[in-house]
Amino acid sequence: MKVLIAGATGALGVPLVRALIASGHQVLGITRTPGKSSLLTTLGAQPIVADVMDRENLLRAVSGQRADAVVHALTALPKNGPMRHRDMYQTDALRDVGTTHLLAAAREDAPHGGTALRPARTRKCAGTAPGGLALDGATDLRGDERRLD
Numbered sequence: 001m002k003v004l005i006a007g008a009t010g011a012l013g014v015p016l017v018r019a020l021i022a023s024g025h026q027v028l029g030i031t032r033t034p035g036k037s038s039l040l041t042t043l044g045a046q047p048i049v050a051d052v053m054d055r056e057n058l059l060r061a062v063s064g065q066r067a068d069a070v071v072h073a074l075t076a077l078p079k080n081g082p083m084r085h086r087d088m089y090q091t092d093a094l095r096d097v098g099t100t101h102l103l104a105a106a107r108e109d110a111p112h113g114g115t116a117l118r119p120a121r122t123r124k125c126a127g128t129a130p131g132g133l134a135l136d137g138a139t140d141l142r143g144d145e146r147r148l149d
């Protein structure tokens with residue numbers, strides 16, 4: 001299975017990339033930072049440099065990749081956690097606008113459906129294929145999946 005992970009370089013993303021690669025899946029990892037591409041390559045993932053908040057940039061970057069599933073593991077929380085409302089603004093935008101852009105990318109890349117977007121809310125999440133194949137047997141997020149077909 002080919003899995004596109006937005007947030008592949010993060011605290012959640014890195015172990016998720018490792019687990020998917022170890023299970024024999026192909027991983028496309030998104031980062032905004034060209035310098036982090038080597039981390040993804042070392043993990044065995046194919047790096048994709050894109051800013052999820054920039055719709056056209058994201059669509060161009062993933063064009064033709066045809067991932068089977070998309071994982072949202074994006075956040076922009078301050079290191080010590082959110083202390084004020086405004087500390088959440090960027091993360092809220094990633095969860096709202098960023099999710100919309102990822103869905104657009106999934107739709108344009110797999111126009112006949114079958115791609116699923118799974119917001120990552122817990123370390124247990126590794127995603128589920130459209131046919132219901134659990135990747136790690138521990139996912140408890142079935143209700144969060146948004147199917148495009």
Ligand SMILES: NC(=O)c1ccc[n+]([C@@H]2O[C@H](COP(=O)([O-])OP(=O)(O)OC[C@H]3O[C@@H](n4cnc5c(N)ncnc54)[C@H](OP(=O)(O)O)[C@@H]3O)[C@@H](O)[C@H]2O)c1
Pocket residue numbers: 006007008009010011012013030031032033036050051052053072073074075076077094120121122123
């Ligand atoms: N960490 C935890 O203990 C934990 C626990 C439970 C749930 N979660 C959830 O897991 C998810 C990920 O959290 P995390 O702690 O792994 O975050 P993190 O370590 O701060 O990593 C954030 C990731 O988001 C990417 N990112 C941010 N803005 C982006 C943008 N505009 N375009 C593309 N990529 C962008 C970063 O990529 P680059 O910097 O490489 O560009 C990085 O890979 C969140 O939903 C969080 O609530 C985390």
